[in-house]
């Protein structure tokens with residue numbers, strides 16, 4: 001894939017995610033959204049890059065996310081209007097108001113819901129991938145990855161050599177507890193010890209692209225270091241010093257990215273406004 | 280020779296894998312005895328899948344397989360292992376249809392046995408599943424009942440917990456209700472206690488007591504048949520629910536439903552409120568026919 005095309009395509013997806021989340025923040029603040037909400041701003045380049053790679057491979061994977069999953073849903077083509085409705089608690093939402101922010105799902109994009117027990121999507125994704133032999137992606141956080149059942153599932157995925165990618169979105173935090181307080185090991189090493197491909201990388205799209213050679217050919221795990229801009233749940237911020245991949249990419253890509261950014265911002269703002277006006 | 284429960288399970292499973300593209304998951308399936316002779320001697324190519332010893336993850340793996348169209352059967356060798364295996368099944372597979380409109384059918388074969396096997400491996404644990412939504416629970420003890428369970432599973436798209444007992448594997452006979460209008464007491468036995476209930480009834484009748492039996496096959500949903508209701512209402516002393524699990528679960532709940540419906544007194548018998556040890560003296564066993572006889576006599580004497 002042409003590198004520039006990949007970067008811009010990924011940036012566009014990330015832009016949809018970012019402005020969607022900015023609207024979520026506004027609507028959390030003004031209390032239009034009344035449920036616990038897990039914003040993925042800051043982490044969007046992971047799902048955006050992997051979705052762009054899948055599109056290039058012409059693969060529509062089965063997707064198993066966890067609670068912080070708006071960017072996954074949007075990057076893989078989930079209907080944004082249905083997600084707005086879901087967050088507003090409407091019957092027209094992508095899971096009819098049942099899933100809220102944390103348990104969204106979409107039959108159209110083959111994204112399966114999450115039950116709220118962090119990491120359960122690990123073994124569930126492994127089982128689905130084994131039973132169907134269909135390319136499958138499991139997305140989880142760095143804390144979820146510590147769950148014993150995640151590790152058991154990964155070991156078995158390696159043994160069975162299934163077309164599975166496990167993506168650890170490593171924002172270094174379990175709510176507010178840092179990784180170094182919880183453990184002295186890395187998931188990429190765990191993967192390697194299970195005899196599967198294991199990588200530790202940044203959420204720079206080019207880094208992700210470089211590590212995509214074995215995608216769906218054998219099981220692999222990507223531990224992707226990233227940053228969460230907002231609080232674990234809700235609209236607060238811990239400070240404004242958090243590194244922001246979106247701003248970095250926008251600067252790096254220049255004019256074309258600025259154009260995309262403007263267009264998408266406008267489009268998403270209108271989308272939310274229209275949905276909010278509907279009762 | 281008549282077909283036993285064992286052969287019925289084995290033949291049904293073989294058909295499930297060979298003809299329905301099904302899957303069967305479990306631990307050490309091909310080890311000694313092929314799960315009491317209930318698992319056909321097939322390979323992973325045929326859909327017979329050996330899992331690792333990661334029990335909690337395994338429940339998740341099977342839940343994931345439930346999302347495919349392959350309707351996994353999951354063998355849990357001792358029902359006590361459900362404490363680890365059931366968590367993702369109950370919290371994901373059982374809720375998937377309701378929350379996301381995505382069915383996740385799984386046929387869970389929980390196998391009970393007892394007698395000097397300690398605090399985890401002994402007896403039934405269907406009560407673990409009972410309180411949660413999105414699950415059917417059935418405890419077949421005869422060949423026909425096993426087919427009822429399997430056919431219901433194939434016709435619908437529910438998660439089904441099949442509370443089996445090794446003590447039934449050699450059985451080839453059907454167990455019928457015996458209900459009348461002039462009974463002293465009606466026994467409502469579940470699982471292996473159904474065989475003991477038959478023995479108890481026979482003995483008590485020899486002594487002049489009138490005892491009815493209403494076999495509980497479906498634990499959830501629990502449907503009180505009209506003729507059961509009538510027999511209990513007309514009985515002198517109500518009934519007893521007999522279980523192979525601790526009484527403070529399924530047995531008490533079903534007794535409550537029966538009591539509400541009939542306004543008659545119900546007692547429960549099952550495992551005692553203690554951990555089972557390995558020795559004969561410290562074991563915790565389901566009610567034997569002798570225990571059932573004593574309880575029946577005690578109720579009848581007290582109320583007379």
Ligand SMILES: Cc1ncc(C[n+]2csc(CCOP(=O)(O)OP(=O)(O)O)c2C)c(N)n1
Pocket residue numbers: 067068116117118140141142143144145171173174175232
């Ligand atoms: C089994 C289980 N234990 C604990 C929790 C409580 N909990 C919810 S989110 C969370 C932290 C998740 O962190 P991580 O997996 O890294 O994802 P992130 O929130 O950073 O995206 C915890 C501990 C839970 N939901 N499930």
